[in-house]
Amino acid sequence: MSAHPFAAVLQRLTRIRGVLAGLIVDARDGVIVDAIVPVGLRAEVVAALVASLVRKARQSARSAHAGRLEFLQLDAEQGCVCAVATEEVVLVAVADPRTNLALLRVELLSARAAVGA
Secondary structure (H helix, E strand, O other): OOOOOHHHHHHHHHHOOOEEEEEEEOOOOOOOEEEOOOOOOOHHHHHHHHHHHHHHHHHHHOOOOOOOOOOOOEEEEEEEEEEOOOOOOOEEEEEEEOOOOOOHHHHHEEEHHHHHH
């Protein structure tokens, strides 16, 4: 599915050991803009739900007077979903438990800067 402007960002993310998928999602409607995903991953569902989580997390941060949402990490039994966002897009990584999450965090934050914080 990967095409032009986000291809390099997605390739950098998915080259990290343990990262199973990388998605660029429209922040408003949760539609996939670009993605590198394995067969079997329900990318459209992940995209829509993560965009919704980011919107709710932003709302929560504002309500708590905590400032701008920097990084969202959802830990689960079989891995995690991490996300960063600009006003227009959400960058999402789906990772297994062996992933170096510190490296993934740095790459996601760097990717956000590259696509326009």
